[in-house]
Amino acid sequence: YVDVDLISPVEFNVWLPEGWTQMPSYSDNNDWHKYIYGNDSVARRYNVPPEQNSIDELISPIKSAADFTKLYLSYWTDFNAYNPSPYNTYGKVLGSTDGGDHWNYFINQYQDDFKGNETFEITSWAAGEENIRIKWLLEQDEPDDVLWWLLDSIHIYGDMTRYDFKDDVEHGEDGWYVYPESAVEMSSIGQIKALLK
Numbered sequence: 001y002v003d004v005d006l007i008s009p010v011e012f013n014v015w016l017p018e019g020w021t022q023m024p025s026y027s028d029n030n031d032w033h034k035y036i037y038g039n040d041s042v043a044r045r046y047n048v049p050p051e052q053n054s055i056d057e058l059i060s061p062i063k064s065a066a067d068f069t070k071l072y073l074s075y076w077t078d079f080n081a082y083n084p085s086p087y088n089t090y091g092k093v094l095g096s097t098d099g100g101d102h103w104n105y106f107i108n109q110y111q112d113d114f115k116g117n118e119t120f121e122i123t124s125w126a127a128g129e130e131n132i133r134i135k136w137l138l139e140q141d142e143p144d145d146v147l148w149w150l151l152d153s154i155h156i157y158g159d160m161t162r163y164d165f166k167d168d169v170e171h172g173e174d175g176w177y178v179y180p181e182s183a184v185e186m187s188s189i190g191q192i193k194a195l196l197k
Contacts, residue, residue, distance in 0.1 A: 002160075003157055004158060004160040005155070005156070006063050006065055006068065006071065006158065007060060007061070007155065007156040007157075008155070009153050010152075010153070010155070011040070011152060011153060012042055012043050012151075013041045014034070018061075020060060022056070022058050022059065023055075023056070029046040029047075030045070030046065030047065030048075031056055032044070032045050032057075032058045033045075033046075035150070040152060041152075042151060042152040043136075043151040043152065044148060044149070044151075045058075045138055045148065045149045046147070046148045047140075047148065053140070054138075054139075055137070055139050055140075056138045057135055057137050057138075058136040058151065059100060059133060059134070059135045060133055060134040060135070061133070062099045062132070063133070063156070064129075064130045064131065064132075065127055065132050065158075066128060067160050067161045068127045068158045068160050069127055069128075069158070069159050069161055070158040071123050071126045071156065071158035072119060072121050072123075073093075073119070073122050073134060073155070073156050074118060074119040074153070074155045074156075074157075075117075075151055075152065075155065076116070076117050077110075077114065077116070077149070078114075078115040078148070078149070078150040079091050079148075079149050079150075080146065080147040080149070081110075081111060081112050081113050081145070081146055082145065082146055082147035089138070089139060089140045089145035090110065090111060091109065091136070091137070091146070091149050092108070092109050092110075092136075092137045092139070093106075093108040093109070093135070093136055093137075094106060094107060094134070094135045094137060095132065096132065096134075096135070097125060097132055098131055099131040099133060100133045103137075104125075105122070105125045105126075107120050108120060110149070117153075123158070127158065134154075136149075136151060
C-alpha cells in the first residue's frame with residue numbers, strides 16, 4: 001500500500017492537537033501556540049517579548065511505523081531569522097525511535113530565512129520502528145536572533161507492507177469455528193441435502 005498516513009496532515013485548528021506536546025507549556029508568544037496566519041491556523045513561536053537562552057519544543061505523538069517500508073515527513077514552514085549572525089540560534093527538526101527518550105536522528109536545521117514546503121524521507125531510521133516521534137526545537141541564545149517560526153500541514157506518510165489473508169476453510173482443515181453454534185446437526189444437514197437432490 002502506498003501513501004498511507006501515519007499522521008494525517010495537522011492543520012493546528014485546535015491547540016494542542018490531540019497527542020501533541022510542547023515544552024515549556026504555553027504562557028506567552030515565546031512559546032509554541034496557535035496563530036491565525038492569513039486564513040489558516042498555524043503553530044507559531046514568536047519573539048515578543050524577547051527571551052534569552054530559551055529552548056522551545058513542539059513534539060508529535062508517538063506512532064508505530066512497524067509495518068511501513070518507506071516513510072516521509074512533510075510540512076510547510078516559515079523561519080524568520082531576525083538577526084542570524086553569528087548563528088547562535090537554530091531551528092532543528094529531530095527524530096526519535098524510542099518515544100522521545102533520545103533524539104538521535106537529525107532531519108533538518110534552519111539558520112537563515114526560509115519559507116515554503118519541505119519533504120524529507122525518513123525511511124532509513126523510522127520505517128519498521130514502533131515508537132517514532134518528531135520534534136521541532138528552537139534554541140535561542142540571544143533575544144533578537146529569530147523573529148518567528150511557523151509550522152503547518154505536518155504530515156507523516158509512506159508505503160506499508162501488504163498482508164494477504166489466507167484461510168483453510170475450503171480445504172476442510174481444523175481451526176475454524178462457528179459462533180453461536182449451529183442449530184442444525186451435521187447429520188441433519190446431510191439428510192436435507194439428500195432430500196433436495
